[in-house]
Amino acid sequence: xxxxxxxxxxxxxxxxxxxxxxxxxxxxxxxxxxxxxxxxxxxxxxxxxxxxxxxxxxxxxxxxxxxxxxxx
Amino acid sequence: xxxxxxxxxxxxxxxxxxxxxxxxxxxxxxxxxxxxxxxxxxxxxxxxxxxxxxxxxxxxxxxxxxxxxxxxxxxxxxxxxxxxxxxxxxxxxxxxxxxxxxxxxxxxxxxxxxxxxxxxxxxxxxxxxxxxxxxxxxxxxxxxxxxxxxxxxxxxxxxxxxxxxxxxxxxxxxxxxxxxxxxxxxxxxxxxxxxxxxxxxxxxxxxxxxxxxxxxxxxxxxxxxxxxxxxxxxxxxxxxxxxxxxxxxxxxxxxxxxxxxxxxxxxxxxxxxxxxxxxxxxxxxxxxxxxxxxxxxxxxxxxxxxxxxxxxxxxxxxxxxxxxxxxxxxxxxxxxxxxxxxxxxxxxxxxxxxxxxxxxxxxxxxxxxxxxxxxxxxxxxxxxxxxxxxxxxxxxxxxxxxxxxxxxxxxxxxxxxxxxxxxxxxxxxxxxxxxxxxxxxxxxxxxxxxxxxxxxxxxxxxxxxxxxxxxxxxxxxxxxxxxxxxxxxxxxxxxxxxxxxxxxxxxxxxxxxxxxxxxxxxxxxxxxxxxxxxxxxxxxxxxxxxxxxxxxxxxxxxxxxxxxxxxxxxxxxxxxxxxxxxxxxxxxxxxxxxxxxxxxxxxxxxxxxxxxxxxxxxxxxxxxxxxxxxxxxxxxxxxxxxxxxxxxxxxxxxxxxxxxxxxxxxxxxxxxxxxxxxxxxxxxxxxxxxxxxxxxxxxxxxxx
Numbered sequence: 001x002x003x004x005x006x007x008x009x010x011x012x013x014x015x016x017x018x019x020x021x022x023x024x025x026x027x028x029x030x031x032x033x034x035x036x037x038x039x040x041x042x043x044x045x046x047x048x049x050x051x052x053x054x055x056x057x058x059x060x061x062x063x064x065x066x067x068x069x070x071x072x
Numbered sequence: 073x074x075x076x077x078x079x080x081x082x083x084x085x086x087x088x089x090x091x092x093x094x095x096x097x098x099x100x101x102x103x104x105x106x107x108x109x110x111x112x113x114x115x116x117x118x119x120x121x122x123x124x125x126x127x128x129x130x131x132x133x134x135x136x137x138x139x140x141x142x143x144x145x146x147x148x149x150x151x152x153x154x155x156x157x158x159x160x161x162x163x164x165x166x167x168x169x170x171x172x173x174x175x176x177x178x179x180x181x182x183x184x185x186x187x188x189x190x191x192x193x194x195x196x197x198x199x200x201x202x203x204x205x206x207x208x209x210x211x212x213x214x215x216x217x218x219x220x221x222x223x224x225x226x227x228x229x230x231x232x233x234x235x236x237x238x239x240x241x242x243x244x245x246x247x248x249x250x251x252x253x254x255x256x257x258x259x260x261x262x263x264x265x266x267x268x269x270x271x272x273x274x275x276x277x278x279x280x281x282x283x284x285x286x287x288x289x290x291x292x293x294x295x296x297x298x299x300x301x302x303x304x305x306x307x308x309x310x311x312x313x314x315x316x317x318x319x320x321x322x323x324x325x326x327x328x329x330x331x332x333x334x335x336x337x338x339x340x341x342x343x344x345x346x347x348x349x350x351x352x353x354x355x356x357x358x359x360x361x362x363x364x365x366x367x368x369x370x371x372x373x374x375x376x377x378x379x380x381x382x383x384x385x386x387x388x389x390x391x392x393x394x395x396x397x398x399x400x401x402x403x404x405x406x407x408x409x410x411x412x413x414x415x416x417x418x419x420x421x422x423x424x425x426x427x428x429x430x431x432x433x434x435x436x437x438x439x440x441x442x443x444x445x446x447x448x449x450x451x452x453x454x455x456x457x458x459x460x461x462x463x464x465x466x467x468x469x470x471x472x473x474x475x476x477x478x479x480x481x482x483x484x485x486x487x488x489x490x491x492x493x494x495x496x497x498x499x500x501x502x503x504x505x506x507x508x509x510x511x512x513x514x515x516x517x518x519x520x521x522x523x524x525x526x527x528x529x530x531x532x533x534x535x536x537x538x539x540x541x542x543x544x545x546x547x548x549x550x551x552x553x554x555x556x557x558x559x560x561x562x563x564x565x566x567x568x569x570x571x572x573x574x575x576x577x578x579x580x581x582x583x584x585x586x587x588x589x590x591x592x593x594x595x596x597x598x599x600x601x602x603x604x605x606x607x608x609x610x611x612x613x614x615x616x617x618x619x620x621x622x623x624x625x626x627x628x629x630x631x632x633x634x635x636x637x638x639x640x641x642x643x644x645x646x647x648x649x650x651x652x653x654x655x656x657x658x659x660x661x662x663x664x665x666x667x668x669x670x671x672x673x674x675x676x677x678x679x680x681x682x683x684x685x686x687x688x689x690x691x692x693x694x695x696x697x698x699x700x701x702x703x704x705x706x707x708x709x710x711x712x713x714x715x716x717x718x719x720x721x722x723x724x725x726x727x728x729x730x731x732x733x734x735x736x737x738x739x740x741x742x743x744x745x746x747x748x749x750x751x752x753x754x755x756x757x758x759x760x761x762x763x764x765x766x767x768x769x770x771x772x773x774x775x776x
Contacts, residue, residue, distance in 0.1 A: 026589050030256040034249070043255050047262030050586070054263065054579050 028053055073213060073682050074711055076158040076165070080757075082138040083122075083153045084115035084130065085741070087754035094683075094713060095734025102706050102732045103713045105757075106721055107739030112755040113715035116739075117687045120222050123155035123170045125215045126188065126206075137174050137181065140752035145176040150184070161212050161680060166192045168209060213682065217246055220662050221682050225689035229651035231658055232631040240658065241629045247662055248601045253594045260587035267580035274573035283563040290556035297548040304542045311535045318528045328513055328521045335509045338502050345499040352492040359484055366478040373474035404432055602627075608661035615660075615704035616653045623657050631658055649697035656701065659684065660708040667710070683711035690720040702728030736760050 029050050033043045075094040080086045095103045107113045115130060122128045128136060141151045154171035173185035190205035202208035213221065220243055231239055245251040322332040407413055407429050417425035513525040606624045613623040621644065623633045631654050633644045646654065667681050689705065690698050702725045705712055716725070738760040742750040 025586055026256075026593060029260055029586065029590065030249075030253055033256045033259055034252045037252065037255070043259055046256075046259040047266060050259055050263040050583070051266045051579075054267070054582050054586070058575070058579050058582055 025050075025053060025057070073680060074160045075683050075685075075713065076160060078116075078120070078123075078158075079154075079156045080116070080119050081154045081156075081171075082141040082151060083119050083136055083155055084138065085112040085753070085755035086115070086119075086757070087138045087140045087752075090755075090757040092737050092757050092759075093735060094711065096711065097734040098710075100732055100734030101709075101711050102729055103711075103735045103737075104721065104729070104733050105713070105715045105737045105739065106718050106760065107715065107755075108717055108741070111739040111741040113717075113739065114224070114687055117222060117224070117685060117715055119155045120157065120685060121218060123157050123168055124209055124213070125218060126170060126186075127215075134183075136172070138754060140754050142174075142176075142181060143752060145174075145181075147176055147178060150175045164192050166190055166212075168205075212680070214246055217243070220659050222685040223659075223687070225652065225686045226691040228655040228659070229648050231655035232633075232646060232651040237629045240625060240631060243662060244601055244605060244625075244629070247666060248597070250594060250597055250601060253590060253597060257587060257590045257594065260583060260590055264580060264583040264587060267576050267583050271573055271576035271580055274569045274576055280563060280566045280570055283559060283566050286559045287556070287563050290552060290559050294549065294552040294556055297545055297552050301542065301545045301549060304538055304545055308535065308538045308542060311531055311538060315528065315531045315535065318524055318531065322513070322521070322524055322528075325518070325521055325524070327516055327518045328524070331509050331513050335506060338506045338509065342499055342502045342506065345495055345502065349492060349495045349499065352488055352495060356485065356488045356492065359481065359488060363477060363481040363484075366474055366481045369474045369478075373471040373478075376471045400432065404429055605661055605665065608664045609657050612660035612664060612704075612708070613654075613657040615707045616657060616700050623654050625658070631655065649693045652693065653697065653701060653704075656689075656704070656708065660704075663709045681710050683713060684709040685713040685715075687715040688720070689714055689716065690725055695724055699724040699728055701725075705729065706732040730762065733762050736762050 029046065032046045032049050036043045036046055074096055076096065077091060077093040079089055079091045081089045092103075092105070095101060105113065105116065118128055118130050122136075130136075137151060137153050141153075145151050150173055152171055152173050154169060156167060156169040158165065158167045160166070167190070169187075169189045169191075171185075171187050172183055175182050175184050188205050188209075189201065190208050191199055191201055194200045219239075242251075245254065319332060319336070322328040325332075408419055408426070411419050413419055413425050413429055415425075417423075419426045419429060510525065510529070513521055516522055516525075602625060609623050609625065613621070620636050621633055622636050623631065626632050633646060633650065633654055634641050635644055644650070663682055663684065690701060693701060698720075705714070706729065736759070738758050740756045740758050741753065742756070743753040744750060
């Protein structure tokens with residue numbers, strides 16, 4: 001059974017326009033919620049983590065970008 | 073999770089320690105626990121839930137301590153209830169222990185301690201405990217999932233009713249991690265809010281186009297003013313040159329040269345006077361800024377000195393220079409009100425400095441005055457810490473000096489003013505004399521001289537006019553420059569804000585896209601999960617079903633059974649027994665999915681092999697349904713534990729399950745009716761092996 005079948009294509013295409021590897025971002029947010037639920041019993045702080053991740057990916061000046069490993 | 077054994081101690085009906093071992097055999101995976109109503113079947117099911125999660129659904133959960141154990145307690149004595157379960161999960165053997173300690177106090181029973189342990193053997197074979205046992209057990213089997221693995225068989229039929237859809241939806245979401253995606257969508261939405269706020273904050277007052285327009289206007293105004301200044305400066309130079317030429321001509325003209333020489337001397341004199349007037353003005357300004365205060369504090373100083381003199385004259389041993397007590401009081405109150413001592417210490421209520429100032433009273437003054445008279449001025453307690461003597465000296469000197477300085481200030485100011493007036497007067501006289509020179513030149517017989525003088529006057533007028541214009545244009549330039557700089561700063565700020573707003577907008581769009589992506593992700597995952605679940609239900613239902621029936625979860629998450637032959641796909645009206653079977657199939661499907669996802673990289677629920685522990689599974693079933701459930705039950709999970717009454721067990725159930733039962737226990741209840749010596753009712757767990765010889769069932773259990 002595929003874990004998250006949809007995650008493979010659509011979100012990745014959508015966020016590529018912003019220079020962010022969407023698939024990684026979506027997966028990151030789900031993983032962060034899961035981690036917080038497990039460790040802290042709630043998703044408090046996750047929105048800030050997602051925002052930070054987006055800030056890192058979309059910067060004012062062109063800076064080093066996380067490698068988009070989904071391209072292959 | 074495979075259950076190994078359970079030890080129950082003083083929990084509800086169970087007195088002392090009772091232990092049962094679950095069957096782990098693959099071919100005989102069913103453990104039967106036989107007991108009649110009230111003998112402790114439901115208590116046993118609850119003991120498992122209580123041990124793992126601390127929940128107890130039994131009535132009066134606060135009365136969990138066994139009745140006999142409680143009765144045996146003396147006042148102040150303590151008794152413990154505990155449930156320990158040993159189980160295996162992912163090749164690791166754990167022991168979960170939950171216990172509560174009670175103390176008898178008079179007639180009351182007080183819970184004094186509640187503990188939960190989860191122990192396991194690590195790779196080296198040493199006993200270990202996870203950092204947080206409560207979280208660890210929930211990561212093995214989430215608490216909100218336990219209802220699908222440990223449950224009351226008579227109640228599960230609700231899952232196939234309309235009101236069961238929420239339960240089904242929630243179970244699917246939890247077991248397949250969809251719940252986490254839902255929560256991630258919420259978190260992405262919150263991240264959107266953060267960027268939306270950032271964008272709105274940055275976007276405010278960022279009208280760069282309008283500011284740029286202002287800036288352009290300012291630039292033109294400034295350029296224009298600078299251009300005018302340049303023209304005027306040029307005109308001024310030209311006029312000065314023309315004037316110089318006229319002067320030269322007058323100087324070489326016999327009839328005018330003396331007057332012209334005198335004029336130039338006067339002009340130099342007037343220029344020197346103007347400079348002196350400027351210097352006098354500057355001196356006066358400096359004097360006022362440095363010493364004008366003395367004019368105002370002179371009266372205060374006079375009043376202060378007269379007060380101390382009056383104090384001396386009033387007697388009471390006071391001498392000139394002693395400070396009157398009411399003056400101290402006023403100073404003390406003033407210092408406390410402003411919150412700072414004259415030595416700079418902050419006066420917070422309760423602080424040592426505050427207490428010192430507050431305690432500074434007439435008594436201290438009296439002592440101090442005495443000491444001062446004895447030549448030890450300033451040795452006593454005073455304002456602040458020891459600063460009082462120097463302060464007093466400073467005050468007297470300042471008050472004395474203030475009066476002197478006022479006189480000096482007034483004298484100096486008067487002298488400077490006088491000098492300025494004299495200079496102005498002298499300059500006036502020089503100007504008059506200068507006018508007289510001009511008049512004399514005007515009255516000369518020589519036409520040439522008169523014309524030269526007329527030209528000079530005209531040039532002079534034009535020079536004055538140019539000078540005025542130059543002054544105005546300089547003012548314009550200053551104003552234009554200030555406005556330009558102000559607008560330039562606003563423009564830079566707006567541009568920076570615009571860039572940040574643009575960035576926040578991009579990030580907001582990214583967060584919105586992420587949220588949408590996650591929503592799509594959820595929708596598609598739900599579809600796939602739905603499909604997977606239905607495949608499992610179909611497979612499990614095959615073990616129970618009447619021929620030609622088909623069970624599935626519809627698009628509204630309703631558990632439905634239809635006849636395969638019914639092309640319209642209409643629901644089969646389900647009896648309670650049929651509902652129970654359909655619900656069991658759903659649970660069986662969950663167990664199957666949990667088993668299948670065990671090796672996958674799941675985000676939240678790791679999946680795994682789970683047992684089914686079911687109380688009264690055959691309660692409402694007729695013979696036909698009992699037989700079908702009996703046949704299908706061992707295949708629902710790797711391990712099945714059934715808590716069942718003897719009457720439910722007898723007959724077709726015993727026959728269909730005989731070859732699958734690995735362990736069998738009976739609950740033996742002791743009460744006054746069956747045991748005259750039993751003062752308190754309690755239950756024992758007694759192993760009751762299946763008859764040897766395979767599937768042979770005694771007649772008492774429905775066998776032939």
